[in-house]
Amino acid sequence: MPRSRTPLSPERIVVAAVEVADRSGLAAVSMRNVGKALGVEAMSLYHHVRDKEALLDALVEWVFGGIDLPEPDEPWRPAMYRRAASARDRLAAHPWAIGLIESRSAPGPALLRHHDAVLGSLRRGGFSVADAAHAFSVIDAYVFGFVLTEVNLPFDSPAEVEEIAEGMMATMPEGDYPHLVELITSHALRPGYDHRAEFGFGLDLILDGLARLVEA
Structure with missing residues (x-):
């Protein structure tokens, strides 16, 4: 798995989750799949997003932030x-x-x-x-x-x-x-x-x- 050179942030994680959902559907959004999209291990995400439920809540925020x-x-x-x-x-x-x-x-x-x-x-x-x-x-x-x-x-x-x-x-x-x-x-x-x-x-x-x- 290629390593991400750009530091992780909640914003980068949400954007990656959006890309996963757009490509494969909401069911594919997991810490593992989002980490894979970012080129990092899933455990790295937990320093920025509490858990998958928090990530899903952040996706809702991302949607409303663009209206x-x-x-x-x-x-x-x-x-x-x-x-x-x-x-x-x-x-x-x-x-x-x-x-x-x-x-x-x-x-x-x-x-x-x-x-x-x-x-x-x-x-x-x-x-x-x-x-x-x-x-x-x-x-x-x-x-x-x-x-x-x-x-x-x-x-x-x-x-x-x-x-x-x-x-x-x-x-x-x-x-x-x-x-x-x-x-x-x-x-x-x-x-x-x-x-x-x-x-x-x-x-x-x-x-x-x-x-x-x-x-x-």
Whole structure:
């Protein structure tokens, strides 16, 4: 095993753990595998990270540390859009993150700062405490759900969409599913269609509803 020449640090260990998770999935994140990625023995990591549980908590912090936060003087709607889009990008780039976030019970400073900034933006925008909680919940439910769909889609390009759609239609008895066929032929197969572009449309619908809520 080649030895690492750069001194170990908690930050280097977390970055290596991210690389292991991106390459092989969250189940592969162990002190041994992260040490191997760094070119050191696993025992060396314990001088900087207490144990695997602490490492997993640090991964959650790393995820939230890369999400754009609302600015104190930013109107709530563009702040929520920008934050949601940033969260979607971060989570889609690291598909293991959603399951990890939902499984942890020891929030760190980055997560707490993120949640406080989102709630603060909504409260400054006129939301009551209860409505701010509702808004935060529905936006993140949409973001998380969209990412889970996005990362599990069986296609990555318009050509693959066309191949899958045509295969689906070939199995449908003629006339049995007219609305589904209409959707595929006039929407999913149109030039330039990209399912990922649906994210902004859905997010705007949610923000429109929240705007009506706070205005009322």
